Amino acid sequence: xxxxxxxxxxxxxxxxxxxxxxxxxxxxxxxxxxxxxxxxxxxxxxxxxxxxxxxxxxxxxxxxxxxxxxxxxxxxxxxxxxxxxxxxxxxxxxxxxxxxxxxxxxxxxxxxxxxxxxxxxxxxxxxxxxxxxxxxxxxxxxxxxxxxxxxxxxxxxxxxxxxxxxxxxxxxxxxxxxxxxxxxxxxxxxxxxxxxxxxxxxxxxxxxxxxxxxxxxxxxxxxxxxxxxxxxxxxxxxxxxxxxxxxxxxxxxxxxxxxxxxxxxxxxxxxxxxxxxxxxxxxxxxxxxxxxxxxxxxxxxxxxxxxxxxxxxxxxxxx
Amino acid sequence: xxxxxxxxxxxxxxxxxxxxxxxxxxxxxxxxxxxxxxxxxxxxxxxxxxxxxxxxxxxxxxxxxxxxxxxxxxxxxxxxxxxxxxxxxxxxxxxxxxxxxxxxxxxxxxxxxxxxxxxxxxxxxxxxxxxxxxxxxxxxxxxxxxxxxxxxxxxxxxxxxxxxxxxxxxxxxxxxxxxxxxxxxxxxxxxxxxxxxxxxxxxxxxxxxxxxxxxxxxxxxxxxxxxxxxxxxxxxxxxxxxxxxxxxxxxxxxxxxxxxxxxxxxxxxxxxxxxxxxxxxxxxxxxxxxxxxxxxxxxxxxxxxxxxxxxxxxxxxxxxxxxxxxxxxx
Numbered sequence: 001x002x003x004x005x006x007x008x009x010x011x012x013x014x015x016x017x018x019x020x021x022x023x024x025x026x027x028x029x030x031x032x033x034x035x036x037x038x039x040x041x042x043x044x045x046x047x048x049x050x051x052x053x054x055x056x057x058x059x060x061x062x063x064x065x066x067x068x069x070x071x072x073x074x075x076x077x078x079x080x081x082x083x084x085x086x087x088x089x090x091x092x093x094x095x096x097x098x099x100x101x102x103x104x105x106x107x108x109x110x111x112x113x114x115x116x117x118x119x120x121x122x123x124x125x126x127x128x129x130x131x132x133x134x135x136x137x138x139x140x141x142x143x144x145x146x147x148x149x150x151x152x153x154x155x156x157x158x159x160x161x162x163x164x165x166x167x168x169x170x171x172x173x174x175x176x177x178x179x180x181x182x183x184x185x186x187x188x189x190x191x192x193x194x195x196x197x198x199x200x201x202x203x204x205x206x207x208x209x210x211x212x213x214x215x216x217x218x219x220x221x222x223x224x225x226x227x228x229x230x231x232x233x234x235x236x237x238x239x240x241x242x243x244x245x246x247x248x249x250x251x252x253x254x255x256x257x258x259x260x261x262x263x264x265x266x267x268x269x270x271x272x273x274x275x276x277x278x279x280x281x282x283x284x285x286x287x288x289x290x291x292x293x294x295x296x297x298x299x300x301x302x303x304x305x306x307x308x309x310x311x312x313x314x315x316x317x318x319x
Numbered sequence: 320x321x322x323x324x325x326x327x328x329x330x331x332x333x334x335x336x337x338x339x340x341x342x343x344x345x346x347x348x349x350x351x352x353x354x355x356x357x358x359x360x361x362x363x364x365x366x367x368x369x370x371x372x373x374x375x376x377x378x379x380x381x382x383x384x385x386x387x388x389x390x391x392x393x394x395x396x397x398x399x400x401x402x403x404x405x406x407x408x409x410x411x412x413x414x415x416x417x418x419x420x421x422x423x424x425x426x427x428x429x430x431x432x433x434x435x436x437x438x439x440x441x442x443x444x445x446x447x448x449x450x451x452x453x454x455x456x457x458x459x460x461x462x463x464x465x466x467x468x469x470x471x472x473x474x475x476x477x478x479x480x481x482x483x484x485x486x487x488x489x490x491x492x493x494x495x496x497x498x499x500x501x502x503x504x505x506x507x508x509x510x511x512x513x514x515x516x517x518x519x520x521x522x523x524x525x526x527x528x529x530x531x532x533x534x535x536x537x538x539x540x541x542x543x544x545x546x547x548x549x550x551x552x553x554x555x556x557x558x559x560x561x562x563x564x565x566x567x568x569x570x571x572x573x574x575x576x577x578x579x580x581x582x583x584x585x586x587x588x589x590x591x592x593x594x595x596x597x598x599x600x601x602x603x604x605x606x607x608x609x610x611x612x613x614x615x616x617x618x619x620x621x622x623x624x625x626x627x628x629x630x631x632x633x634x635x636x637x638x639x640x641x642x643x644x645x646x647x648x649x
Binding site for chain 2: 116121130132253259294298299307
């Protein structure tokens with residue numbers, strides 16, 4: 001198979017992931033096990049789901065800064081509905097997902113109709129959702145509904161490890177998103193808008209609806225990330241998810257999606273999340289590799305990947 | 320005609336907003352404008368608002384120039400954290416004198432600013448992503464300097480920068496006034512401001528016209544980092560200690576908000592420094608007013624969001640056309 005230039009960033013990402021895993025498995029005897037890999041999916045499921053939505057936004061050439069706050073709002077919203085207003089958890093989750101979708105669609109509509117910069121609109125969305133989360137409840141609230149405990153325990157046995165429901169939600173979301181991005185009209189429209197919004201419009205593609213739908217999708221994913229987070233932690237907290245928008249953007253970029261839009265793959269985002277997750281698990285093995293070094297490592301990786309992308313796209317332009 | 324021009328002036332809306340807020344306070348909150356003298360120093364709610372807004376005001380001066388070139392700097396909060404962490408650590412462990420600490424702060428600003436500037440102007444990265452890298456890296460560096468722990472600041476000079484008074488006026492406010500005056504003079508009395516606007520308007524055209532576009536972009540990021548270093552010194556001087564995980568967190572977004580509220584568009588080009596300062600004061604006055612009227616401080620992001628939305632919509636040509644259809648055509 002011939003290697004296409006657009007695939008190179010993703011291939012490099014895959015190589016880094018394999019190398020990272022290889023080095024870790026050589027130095028730490030217990031690292032290369034099904035349990036560690038399963039945990040990688042379980043622990044990062046919420047960021048993963050958010051990154052899936054973010055991939056669509058970045059593919060279209062936009063950005064969504066509101067996702068971390070929407071996640072926070074969703075967790076406390078679900079917790080409050082279940083604990084204070086005695087909603088069934090399913091009803092609470094559906095309302096939260098609905099809220100996220102409408103919130104995202106609202107931002108998308110402002111971006112599209114009034115031609116405002118996505119950065120500013122989603123920045124306002126970020127402040128708004130964070131503030132609303134504190135309006136709902138200023139303190140952490142534990143969810144003690146029996147149904148919640150039941151579904152949190154659902155898991156697919158995989159040898160010695162169990163693939164929990166959060167990881168399943170992440171994988172299903174990713175799979176659906178990959179199909180939507182690469183196999184549907186909507187997906188092609190997203191790439192077209194990211195390549196050139198004007199050309200997409202001239203070709204008669206439904207630019208307006210697609211853009212609104214992209215932000216709605218990102219809002220939905222952020223709310224789903226919140227649902228996953230409540231399943232992981234069993235509580236809601238308005239302080240959740242601070243800076244998570246940047247983690248999600250970092251994962252998407254490390255996964256080889258260009259921030260300028262139009263180039264990237266959903267599979268790359270999976271690799272990006274796995275690299276991000278591996279760096280986050282490093283302190284369990286390396287003593288002294290604390291949270292400060294995690295950030296430095298993520299920053300350095302971001303720098304390397306972006307310079308590499310830049311170099312590749314320049315080399316292509318000169319050909 | 321005059322009315323239309325007034326409404327289109329970039330400074331009209333922020334000033335009107337601020338005036339409205341102050342009027343509201345004048346009517347409903349009599350103690351808001353009280354200024355008292357204690358031991359010759361001035362105190363009062365209005366001065367407290369200014370003091371709270373100082374960090375964002377300082378950041379917004381640098382951010383205005385960056386945004387005017389069509390860029391954005393997300394790293395200012397992290398640069399503040401690095402400066403704060405290192406200055407506090409050196410002041411406690413090595414007992415460095417005040418001038419040395421200032422030199423350290425400016426040195427870090429120079430390094431961080433050059434890193435951003437080089438990535439953006441020479442490597443051609445998007446400003447948002449280059450400064451995002453610096454934001455993540457910087458926070459990590461700040462945490463590793465102190466080992467993640469809070470550090471006490473032990474230097475009377477730096478403490479004075481946050482808490483002191485000169486002729487009855489708080490030092491932080493004097494610092495803002497000084498930096499603002501210097502920047503405004505440099506931008507309006509020399510060609511620097513013109514170069515910055517040219518780069519933000521059309522980089523290719525200004526390069527062909529002989530403007531050293533790379534140099535201009537490189538310098539504004541260094542200037543922005545220097546403003547961040549000053550904001551860090553004022554901030555840690557005021558608090559007297561540094562929490563490296565919290566110092567400056569999210570302040571980059573507040574600074575961007577202040578600049579946009581003040582009437583400088585994110586797309587670059589024309590900028591207004593005084594507008595950014597008014598924007599910073601406006602957001603802080605709104606927050607303080609609402610908190611004084613009983614809003615919990617956690618909910619403070621909501622009014623910020625509303626201000627951004629309103630300002631964005633007011634600047635949107637489409638909404639203007641919808642509101643004033645006839646006049647725009649005539």
